[in-house]
Amino acid sequence: MAEWLDKRIKHVFIFPAIIVTVLLLVFPLIYTVYMSLTSWSGSAIQGPRFIGLDNFTQLLGADDRFGAAAGRTLLFTGVTVAFELVLGYVIALLLRKSFRGERLTRTLILLPVVATPVAISMAWMVIYDPNIGVANQFLQAIGLQAQQFLADPSAALWWLMVVDVWQWTPMIALILLAGLTSLPEEPFEAALVDGASAPQRFRFITFPLMIPVMFAALVLRLVDSLKTFDIIYATTKGGPGTATETLNTYGFMQAFEYTNFGLASAVIILFILIVLVITLITSKGNERAGRVLQ
Amino acid sequence: MILTSVKSTVDIYNPDKLFSFTPTLKNYAGILTDSNIPESAKHSLIVAIGATVISLLIGLPAAYAIARFSMNLTGMVLLLVRMLPGITYLVPWYIILTKLGLVGSYFSLIVSHLVITMPMVIWIMISFFQNVSTELEESGRVDGLSRTGAFIRIVLPISKPGIATAALLSFIFSWNQFLFSMVLGASQKKTLPVALFDFIGYASIDWGGLMAAAVLMTLPVFIFSLFAQKHIVAGLSAGATKG
Numbered sequence: 414m415a416e417w418l419d420k421r422i423k424h425v426f427i428f429p430a431i432i433v434t435v436l437l438l439v440f441p442l443i444y445t446v447y448m449s450l451t452s453w454s455g456s457a458i459q460g461p462r463f464i465g466l467d468n469f470t471q472l473l474g475a476d477d478r479f480g481a482a483a484g485r486t487l488l489f490t491g492v493t494v495a496f497e498l499v500l501g502y503v504i505a506l507l508l509r510k511s512f513r514g515e516r517l518t519r520t521l522i523l524l525p526v527v528a529t530p531v532a533i534s535m536a537w538m539v540i541y542d543p544n545i546g547v548a549n550q551f552l553q554a555i556g557l558q559a560q561q562f563l564a565d566p567s568a569a570l571w572w573l574m575v576v577d578v579w580q581w582t583p584m585i586a587l588i589l590l591a592g593l594t595s596l597p598e599e600p601f602e603a604a605l606v607d608g609a610s611a612p613q614r615f616r617f618i619t620f621p622l623m624i625p626v627m628f629a630a631l632v633l634r635l636v637d638s639l640k641t642f643d644i645i646y647a648t649t650k651g652g653p654g655t656a657t658e659t660l661n662t663y664g665f666m667q668a669f670e671y672t673n674f675g676l677a678s679a680v681i682i683l684f685i686l687i688v689l690v691i692t693l694i695t696s697k698g699n700e701r702a703g704r705v706l707q
Numbered sequence: 708m709i710l711t712s713v714k715s716t717v718d719i720y721n722p723d724k725l726f727s728f729t730p731t732l733k734n735y736a737g738i739l740t741d742s743n744i745p746e747s748a749k750h751s752l753i754v755a756i757g758a759t760v761i762s763l764l765i766g767l768p769a770a771y772a773i774a775r776f777s778m779n780l781t782g783m784v785l786l787l788v789r790m791l792p793g794i795t796y797l798v799p800w801y802i803i804l805t806k807l808g809l810v811g812s813y814f815s816l817i818v819s820h821l822v823i824t825m826p827m828v829i830w831i832m833i834s835f836f837q838n839v840s841t842e843l844e845e846s847g848r849v850d851g852l853s854r855t856g857a858f859i860r861i862v863l864p865i866s867k868p869g870i871a872t873a874a875l876l877s878f879i880f881s882w883n884q885f886l887f888s889m890v891l892g893a894s895q896k897k898t899l900p901v902a903l904f905d906f907i908g909y910a911s912i913d914w915g916g917l918m919a920a921a922v923l924m925t926l927p928v929f930i931f932s933l934f935a936q937k938h939i940v941a942g943l944s945a946g947a948t949k950g
Contacts, residue, residue: 419854423776430769430785430825437822438788441799448798455802520936527928527939529883531900539914584943591944594873640792643885643900664794668888674798679794692790 437568442685448678455672468679478655479680482663483687485570489659490638493577497634498627500578501585508586509593530580534647537576538563541648563649566656573657576644581637585630592626593619628699633696639688660684734919744920748873750926753813754888754898755881758820762877763870766828771829771858773829773847774836782833789826795887796822801890811895819887831876831942835869844924872942875935879928899924 418425449468451461472479508518525533540546541562549559563569600618609617642661647650650659651666658666666683668677737744773782794820800819808905809815839862845858863870885900892898897905903924932939 416853421751422854422858423778424775426768426772427778427781431781431903433765433821433825434788436783437818438944440792444799445795448802461713464792518938519940520933523932523936523939525884526943527879527932529885529900529921529926531883531885531903532925535903535917535921538912539918545914567822587940588944591940593808603759636790641886647885647904651894659939661792661794663887664798668794668798668801674802681792681798684792685795699785 418585443679445681446676449682450675452580452675452680457675461675464675467576468676468685471676472679472683478566479660480659481655482658482660482681485657486659486661486687489570489574489577489641490635493574493581493641494631494634496574496578497582497585500582501630502589502627503643504582504586505589505593507592519587522586524583525564525580526587528580528582530643531647533580534644536645538648541572563597563657564653566653569649569653570588570657573645573648576648577638580644581634585634587628588633589623591628592623596622625699632692632695632699635691636688637693660687723806733922734915742916742920743897743902743905744923747897747899748924750795750813750816750896751774751882751898754820754896757817758824759874759877762821762824762828763874765945766825767832767863767870768875770829771836771862773834775841782906783828785826785829785859788822790831793822797887797890802863804891810891813896813923815891816888816896819891820881820884822887823884827880828873831873832866832869832875834864839865851936860903867869867944868938872938875931876939876942879931882924883937895913 414584448461450463450465453461504522508515508522540548543559543561543564544562546562548562553559560568562572589661590699596619600622602616604614604618624678640661641659642665645657645659646665649657651662660680661684664677664680667673667680683690749904769785772778773785796819800815804810804815843861843865844854844857848854852860883900884898888898889901892901899920903917903920906913906920
């Protein structure tokens, strides 16, 4: 028995994970592709009806909500990830030197990352509440106009971006900090000997050496930001109207509010394609950045 | 959040009482005796522990195989699971689980959470196993252990800190999971994030109760983070720093 297992350890060890992946990922994907070609309202009496590519032509042609949701998804992801990377980098540089209360600071920074997104969203709902929230009191205290925040269709998406940046900047900061502390020392010593100034050391040594870590953080965050669901659903459910609707919440609404499983599946297929294309582009960029360094 | 959780309803709606108010624990008492929060906490706990244990059972050997036999392609495929939006799996699962009559069961919740926790365990553990020297394993095998024996008796004990990190993060992410829990848990097995929505009525929101519940559900995560701060950071950035 032990001998049999030892010879096949490689395959036996990986087997359960493969099975789970096939059952949970590959099979549902195939099923989604099939569903996207049908029209079905979830009724048990009348099963899915095959309609070819109609769902896709509807989404890409007649359906205004889809294009708008796709645009919002890209806008949300682009803006939040850009802010998170820049802010995260600054925070990582600040936290790099040791100081008093370092451990406590790092723990506090970690809190938004591990805290429950839904609980965070609820807390922000209180903060943003026009009547009872502290956000308006703060704005008025510094002499700005009171806002409707999440109830304002033209601004709600931007206020949600603030929440996302608040929650995820710390994670980027911690990843970049881990990268900073594991940089090799020799280039810095050499630069010091050559008399390089601090900005020069940052520009020519720290920054290039950090590019791979920054790309890793970028890919990680891009993928997760595209998937943002909890914050949006818990606070606005995509509203007011469809002002904060992204592909994620649109797909959800089509499936579980309107029980349009066929159309929802088509939304999901297009969503997956967008995620894959973006991931592919960034990982290609990662490879090129790696080559330039070598 | 904490401020609102210890205010009375009247004080919450009075902007002058932002910081100056008489604290009350009424909201906390209310949700413990007069809501389904304790019941939901039980559901959350069962699901999070279940998903974590199964993820470790399946993920540890898989991560070991990937690390030792450099099965990079397999590793990539397993991690692809993590990249796709959750809603990708949700619609087909929902349809299938409805047909099987399993929506609203612990089974459907635990299995759906595996999509998040298992790749994470594998992701974190690959880098840990790569750092275990093969010499230790070989010395164990000279002493008559089988390869599997060496994995269980030597590799796993050495990797305890990594396993603890993976288990902790797996628990936290399952605890925080909302989308799958909401749809697949239905009304029978509401986990904590889903139960928070019970405080939002059609006309009004019970802010005090809502914030008290939110504080209670964030508390365990906060305590874990206090104790395991370094490990959590290591876990979150595992893979990222390795590129």
